[in-house]
Amino acid sequence: MELTSHNLKSNVKDALGNAQLQKALSNVPKGFIDKRAKAAAALDEFEALRDKGREIKDHTLANLDLYLQAYEQKVIENGGHVHWAKTAEDARRIALEICQKHNAKTVTKGKSMITEEVELNEHLLENGIEPVETDLGEYIIQLRNEKPSHIIAPAIHLNQGQIEEDFRRVHTHLEDDRDMSEPETLLAEAREVLRKRYFEADVGFTGANFLVAETGSSVIVTNEGNGDLTQTLGKVHVVMASIEKVVPTLADCSQILRILARSATGQDMSVYTTFSTGPKREKDPDGPDEYHVILLDNGRSDMLGTEFEEMLRCIRCGACINHCPVYHSIGGHAYGSIYPGPMGSVLTPSLAGVEKAGTLPNASTFCGRCESVCPMRIPLPKMMRHWREREFEQHLQPKAARYGLALWAYFAKRPKLYRALVSFAMPALSLLGGTSKRISSLPLASGWTKHRELPAPEGRTFMQAWAQREALKQEAK
Amino acid sequence: MSENNNPKVGLFVTCLVDLFRPNVGFSAVELLEAAGCDVDVPRAQTCCGQPAYNSGDKADTKEIAKQVLDAFSDFDFVVAPSGSCAAMIKKHYPEVFEDEPEMQAKFKALSEKTYELVSFLTDVMFITQSPGAFSGSVTYHDSCSGLRELGVKEQPRKLLKNMDGVEIREMNDSEVCCGFGGTFCVKYSDISNAMVSKKTQNIDDTGADMLLAGDMGCLMNMAGKLKRQGSKTQVRHVAEVLAGKLDGKPISGE
Ligand code: SF4
Numbered sequence: 003m004e005l006t007s008h009n010l011k012s013n014v015k016d017a018l019g020n021a022q023l024q025k026a027l028s029n030v031p032k033g034f035i036d037k038r039a040k041a042a043a044a045l046d047e048f049e050a051l052r053d054k055g056r057e058i059k060d061h062t063l064a065n066l067d068l069y070l071q072a073y074e075q076k077v078i079e080n081g082g083h084v085h086w087a088k089t090a091e092d093a094r095r096i097a098l099e100i101c102q103k104h105n106a107k108t109v110t111k112g113k114s115m116i117t118e119e120v121e122l123n124e125h126l127l128e129n130g131i132e133p134v135e136t137d138l139g140e141y142i143i144q145l146r147n148e149k150p151s152h153i154i155a156p157a158i159h160l161n162q163g164q165i166e167e168d169f170r171r172v173h174t175h176l177e178d179d180r181d182m183s184e185p186e187t188l189l190a191e192a193r194e195v196l197r198k199r200y201f202e203a204d205v206g207f208t209g210a211n212f213l214v215a216e217t218g219s220s221v222i223v224t225n226e227g228n229g230d231l232t233q234t235l236g237k238v239h240v241v242m243a244s245i246e247k248v249v250p251t252l253a254d255c256s257q258i259l260r261i262l263a264r265s266a267t268g269q270d271m272s273v274y275t276t277f278s279t280g281p282k283r284e285k286d287p288d289g290p291d292e293y294h295v296i297l298l299d300n301g302r303s304d305m306l307g308t309e310f311e312e313m314l315r316c317i318r319c320g321a322c323i324n325h326c327p328v329y330h331s332i333g334g335h336a337y338g339s340i341y342p343g344p345m346g347s348v349l350t351p352s353l354a355g356v357e358k359a360g361t362l363p364n365a366s367t368f369c370g371r372c373e374s375v376c377p378m379r380i381p382l383p384k385m386m387r388h389w390r391e392r393e394f395e396q397h398l399q400p401k402a403a404r405y406g407l408a409l410w411a412y413f414a415k416r417p418k419l420y421r422a423l424v425s426f427a428m429p430a431l432s433l434l435g436g437t438s439k440r441i442s443s444l445p446l447a448s449g450w451t452k453h454r455e456l457p458a459p460e461g462r463t464f465m466q467a468w469a470q471r472e473a474l475k476q477e478a479k
Numbered sequence: 480m481s482e483n484n485n486p487k488v489g490l491f492v493t494c495l496v497d498l499f500r501p502n503v504g505f506s507a508v509e510l511l512e513a514a515g516c517d518v519d520v521p522r523a524q525t526c527c528g529q530p531a532y533n534s535g536d537k538a539d540t541k542e543i544a545k546q547v548l549d550a551f552s553d554f555d556f557v558v559a560p561s562g563s564c565a566a567m568i569k570k571h572y573p574e575v576f577e578d579e580p581e582m583q584a585k586f587k588a589l590s591e592k593t594y595e596l597v598s599f600l601t602d603v604m605f606i607t608q609s610p611g612a613f614s615g616s617v618t619y620h621d622s623c624s625g626l627r628e629l630g631v632k633e634q635p636r637k638l639l640k641n642m643d644g645v646e647i648r649e650m651n652d653s654e655v656c657c658g659f660g661g662t663f664c665v666k667y668s669d670i671s672n673a674m675v676s677k678k679t680q681n682i683d684d685t686g687a688d689m690l691l692a693g694d695m696g697c698l699m700n701m702a703g704k705l706k707r708q709g710s711k712t713q714v715r716h717v718a719e720v721l722a723g724k725l726d727g728k729p730i731s732g733e
Binding site: 328367390453454460465 | 492496574654661671677702
């Protein structure tokens with residue numbers, strides 16, 4: 003997908019003016035926030051598990067090379083293949099080669115953000131292979147030729163009526179007068195349509211929530227069971243996952259699983275948690291003939307050892323997005339990158355470069371709600387600030403903002419001069435407010451006065467008034 | 480300075496209180512004095528440095544932080560009528576000096592004696608009763624830094640409840656950001672506007688006479704929006720109500 007983060011402001015305008023989107027977004031907080039809060043409150047050890055999760059991932063990241071090697075070895079022992087992809091392009095190429103080797107015409111896909119990151123679908127299509135998304139949300143946006151607007155709820159920007167329209171447009175073989183008024187009927191219809199496709203598919207792609215070094219397993223969690231069908235019905239199962247998904251042991255994996263679904267949707271566990279460990283063995287009743295893992299780096303190893311390393315703890319639960327008031331206002335597409343919300347505002351500059359995506363870490367009030375719910379305790383605001391530091395060092399901020407800041411800092415560092423200036427300026431500004439004590443427009447402050455009044459200052463500054471109080475006190479003595 | 484055993488409190492006025500609502504500063508002074516503190520206000524203060532810090536300008540942040548450190552070295556406590564400025568000094572200054580262990584130690588000491596005003600009154604001075612008198616209905620917005628970085632939530636409510644005649648009407652989503660965010664509100668004014676519009680809706684829905692919070696930035700943002708929408712809700716810093724200093728102009732203007 004073409005990164006449009008640099009157009010954030012115009013993306014935001016479009017999003018705010020889009021009534022359908024705003025209606026869909028109004029459901030986001032309701033759908034997630036209370037459920038997570040209840041799930042977290044119901045588990046005594048929830049906070050302790052967050053600490054544990056952080057510990058597990060920090061340890062893994064400190065020894066990432068070792069665990070990746072161990073994982074690779076296990077996969078090979080199990081009869082699978084491991085491919086290392088340094089870049090998105092590498093990952094696409096490897097995936098295509100596997101498909102072509104098997105003469106694949108269609109491939110099914112479980113929900114996977116990594117295949118979105120590397121734009122696998124586009125690449126397969128260009129090469130004559132049809133990808134079929136099997137997750138309901140992904141299926142819907144595929145019909146609409148859109149990108150996901152949320153990492154766990156890709157079609158959350160849509161209302162039911164829009165989805166009904168799409169289904170009627172595409173599923174022309176079904177009766178016109180069918181009832182599609184309930185979400186369940188939409189799900190059932192998608193299932194029905196997709197069932198056939200599973201059997202036609204030559205290759206099944208999934209992502210991974212975890213890669214377990216101890217066993218060589220890849221783990222996915224879903225609520226629809228589509229991932230299971232994707233990976234067992236095709237002749238070939240390809241897992242595409244990024245390198246930081248590895249955890250040392252099954253025990254580590256299950257610790258983190260306990261906070262993943264609770265943070266994401268408020269469920270104790272997702273409906274399906276599926277472990278796949280290599281191709282079909284001799285006595286297995288089903289399973290793929292071949293099992294491949296494509297391990298994507300795409301900039302992640304460059305984050306190791308930097309102030310952004312902690313971002314690699316992310317388990318893609320979406321809690322930070324669900325709780326973000328900026329996301330609630332503009333939705334996922336406006337961010338102009340595949341990863342939206344707070345996690346995207348930290349990750350996207352790492353993957354695409356801060357010069358291209360520097361707007362994202364700036365579009366935050368640092369309200370801290372994301373960090374307060376992140377199961378892996380990732381200090382998201384702090385890392386967004388680190389991006390701003392990089393921007394500042396590289397002089398990437400707009401000139402007006404830079405000069406404005408420099409001028410302000412000049413005075414802020416010189417208290418006497420600052421006093422002289424504000425003692426003069428504030429009474430003047432106060433006069434401008436007139437008796438109503440508010441200012442409706444002010445040059446240089448239009449960002450403020452476009453949407454709000456500026457409360458006029460009282461007049462004298464506190465410091466002036468305080469000095470007078472102290473002087474009077476002295477006199478009285 | 481003081482010949483008694485009263486704690487010596489240095490008031491960190493905050494730039495917005497200094498410039499826009501000195502009445503809030505004097506309310507803070509009254510509250511602190513009523514709680515038995517000797518209060519002084521060092522002249523050499525301007526701002527806590529958040530505009531620089533949040534713009535990625537670490538060098539200026541450091542200089543401003545050092546200025547604050549020097550200005551407040553003689554006090555037992557540093558108190559600010561703002562959650563975000565207090566959190567800047569308490570939580571972020573030590574972080575900024577992570578690469579200078581010696582300086583960091585000094586900032587950790589400063590951190591330990593720095594508090595947000597209302598939580599200082601309740602948690603350190605063990606105040607349960609405030610000196611002011613006010614009757615009417617109020618709704619309270621939890622500013623982000625105070626809430627999430629300093630744990631300010633029940634303290635102001637406790638003091639307000641103990642005032643005769645004050646009725647607290649909680650708004651929906653009182654813990655959700657109002658959209659101020661320092662320079663964010665001018666850099667991304669459209670997003671900020673969407674956020675503050677939800678906030679003012681929640682405020683209006685309570686029907687309360689007055690909106691209170693503990694941070695001037697958020698208050699000016701919400702007051703400015705309420706005014707633009709023609710709302711009659713008065714907007715004040717919680718310190719003004721607790722001190723009963725309601726003669727000054729409300730932040731919402733007239
Ligand atoms: S940053 Fe934290 S809250 Fe956000 S998706 Fe990742 S793990 Fe979840």
